[in-house]
Amino acid sequence: xxxxxxxxxxxxxxxxxxxxxxxxxxxxxxxxxxxxxxxxxxxxxxxxxxxxxxxxxxxxxxxxxxxxxxxxxxxxxxxxxxxxxxxxxxxxxxxxxxxxxxxxxxxxxxxxxxxxxxxxxxxxxxxxxxxxxxxxxxxxxxxxxxxxxxxxxxxxxxxxxxxxxxxxxxxxxxxxxxxxxxxxxxxxxxxxxxxxxxxxxxxxxxxxxxxxxxxxxxxxxxxxxxxxxxxxxxxxxxxxxxxxxxxxxxxxxxxxxxxxxxxxxxxxxxxxxxxxxxxxxxxxxxxxxxxxxxxxxxxxxxxxxxxxxxxxxxxxxxxxxxxxxxxxxxxxxxxxxxxxxxxxxxxxxxxxxxxxxxxxxxxxxxxxxxxxxxxxxxxxxxxxxxxxxxxxxxxxxxxxxxxxxxxxxxxxxxxxxxxxxxxxxxxxxxxxxxxxxxxxxxxxxxxxxxx
Numbered sequence: 236x237x238x239x240x241x242x243x244x245x246x247x248x249x250x251x252x253x254x255x256x257x258x259x260x261x262x263x264x265x266x267x268x269x270x271x272x273x274x275x276x277x278x279x280x281x282x283x284x285x286x287x288x289x290x291x292x293x294x295x296x297x298x299x300x301x302x303x304x305x306x307x308x309x310x311x312x313x314x315x316x317x318x319x320x321x322x323x324x325x326x327x328x329x330x331x332x333x334x335x336x337x338x339x340x341x342x343x344x345x346x347x348x349x350x351x352x353x354x355x356x357x358x359x360x361x362x363x364x365x366x367x368x369x370x371x372x373x374x375x376x377x378x379x380x381x382x383x384x385x386x387x388x389x390x391x392x393x394x395x396x397x398x399x400x401x402x403x404x405x406x407x408x409x410x411x412x413x414x415x416x417x418x419x420x421x422x423x424x425x426x427x428x429x430x431x432x433x434x435x436x437x438x439x440x441x442x443x444x445x446x447x448x449x450x451x452x453x454x455x456x457x458x459x460x461x462x463x464x465x466x467x468x469x470x471x472x473x474x475x476x477x478x479x480x481x482x483x484x485x486x487x488x489x490x491x492x493x494x495x496x497x498x499x500x501x502x503x504x505x506x507x508x509x510x511x512x513x514x515x516x517x518x519x520x521x522x523x524x525x526x527x528x529x530x531x532x533x534x535x536x537x538x539x540x541x542x543x544x545x546x547x548x549x550x551x552x553x554x555x556x557x558x559x560x561x562x563x564x565x566x567x568x569x570x571x572x573x574x575x576x577x578x579x580x581x582x583x584x585x586x587x588x589x590x591x592x593x594x595x596x597x598x599x600x601x602x603x604x605x606x607x608x609x610x611x612x613x614x615x616x617x618x619x620x621x622x623x624x625x626x627x628x629x630x631x632x633x634x635x636x637x638x639x640x641x642x643x644x645x646x647x648x649x650x651x652x653x654x655x656x657x658x659x660x661x662x663x664x665x666x667x668x669x670x671x672x673x674x675x676x677x678x679x680x681x682x683x684x685x686x
Contacts (some may be wrong), residue, residue: 237261238263238283239262239263239264239280239282239283240262240264240282240283240284240285240286240349241265241273241276241280241284242254242257242265242266242267242285242286242288242317243266243270243273243279243280243285243286243288243291244246244288244291245269245270245288245291245292246288249340253345253551254266255581256342256345257346258285260346261468265280265282269292269293270294270296270299271292271294271300273292274302277303281307281310282310283311283353283356284310284312284349284352284353284356285303285309285312285313285499286313286349287297287299287300287312287313287314287332288316288345289314289315289327290317291314292314294679296327297323297326297327297330300330300332300408301330302333304330308331309356311352311355311356312331312332313330313333313352314334315335315336315337315339315340317337317338319504323350325490328364332587333352334348336348346426365398372602375389375408375412375415376552377549377551377555378555379548379552379554381548381549382549385544388539388541389415389541390419391667392415392541393415393418393419394420395422396420396422396510397510397540398510398513398536398538399416399510399513399539399541400515400533400536400539400541401413401513401514401541401542402514402519402542402664403543404516404543404545404592405516405590405591406590406591407544407545407546407591407593408545408591408593409430409474409514409516409543410474410514412514412541412543413470413472413512413514414455414472416470416471417469417510419514422468422469422510425467425468425470426465426466426469426470427469427470428462428465428466428470428509428609430444430471430472430473431475432473432476432477432479432483433473433478433479435483436480436481436483437482440483440486440487441486441499442499443461443462444462444463444487444497445463445497445498446459446463446499447459447498447499447500447501448498449500458498459498461496461498463490463505465656466508467508467509468509469509469510470510470512471509471510472512472513473487473502473511473513474513475514475516476513476514476515476536477515477522477527478515478518481527484529485529488531488532490507491511491532491535491536494506495507497656500635513536514652522526528641533643545591546591546592546595547588548583548586548654550654550655553580553583553595554580556584556596557575557599558613560595560596560599560600561573561575561599561603563596564600564603565567566601567600570603572603572607573602573603573608573609573611574610575602575610575612576611578612578613579612579613579615579616581613583595583598585655599619602615602616602619603618605619606619617681650682653667653678654682657678664678664679
């Protein structure tokens with residue numbers, strides 16, 4: 236298909252001459268003699284580009300431009316004027332015009348301006364496509380109550396510029412949550428800079444995060460731009476901030492408080508413009524009590540708290556996760572996708588994965604590579620994933636034994652036991668109650684809305 240252009244001008248001679256020339260160039264042409272007619276054609280034909288005269292009786296070019304951009308922000312509009320002024324150009328550009336050309340028209344300039352605008356439109360479309368693909372790649376899989384709630388929290392937090400504090404066990408997908416928040420924010424077209432907090436020592440903080448001027452260090456001869464500066468108006472993601480040393484925390488706190496920093500060896504103050512997102516797998520309140528994490532830094536960072544649930548709290552999502560990982564594994568291993576039996580899925584759903592979603596993903600990849608048959612069944616699952624070993628390494632058991640009060644430990648185990656049996660019976664409360672020898676009301680009381 237050839238790009239379509241709408242020419243809007245109240246002078247018939249210009250409509251006629253431009254139509255003929257641009258048709259010869261291979262464009263599909265529509266014409267309108269006033270703003271009202273132009274808006275009707277835009278609604279019906281949705282052209283790729285509009286050449287719009289600014290001085291017309293009735294609805295002038297500026298007002299027509301406003302109406303076009305209101306409902307069709309991606310249509311490129313080039314303003315044509317015989318009375319070009321700086322004020323007009325600035326006003327048209329602010330509203331959304333991609334360019335402005337003056338009468339008398341130079342055909343060569345018109346064609347160059349049109350091609351530039353259409354190239355920009357193609358780039359915008361590619362960016363929107365890539366953004367959609369990135370969101371799909373980094374989407375959270377699952378429909379369990381805990382994941383639905385997490386998605387809701389992300390959708391609320393992402394459009395704001397507020398800082399986000401993500402908590403959750405190893406392997407739950409905290410980085411995925413951070414990337415999703417970035418992609419759904421107004422900063423999505425800006426950089427997302429990852430910082431591994433465990434690897435940032437006090438010395439490396441200056442060089443890696445602040446940057447340094449030429450000659451600031453004996454071992455560094457070139458100027459270096461730090462990550463604070465590289466992020467620009469994008470997002471800085473501090474991964475596992477609970478692993479950051481106290482001295483480094485102090486340096487970070489100072490930058491966050493002042494919202495400014497200097498390169499090492501420099502004197503110019505640079506504004507911190509990036510949004511801050513942090514994650515940790517630690518209990519920060521416990522770390523604060525131990526003196527391992529600064530309370531003032533926590534209060535500074537913890538604007539919007541987001542918790543990522545462990546896999547054992549979202550067993551309902553395991554079949555969907557398995558399906559997702561099978562599709563991904565087919566692409567990465569270049570092996571034909573193998574179907575998995577319902578019984579194998581049921582077996583996997585009974586296992587406890589201490590490494591959470593990351594461990595499940597790795598195990599699915601292992602199955603697709605190691606199983607030589609055309610289908611994966613429960614015997615393959617049990618042979619490659621030892622349930623006894625799982626039970627030994629089960630972090631959940633460790634959590635039960637860490638509870639000091641017997642009554643609390645019993646309640647925690649009972650709730651977990653009921654949730655697992657509910658999943659086994661497809662969340663049918665009546666069947667589950669009958670199987671474990673209690674009344675349905677007892678189950679509802681114990682788990683509330685978590686079922």
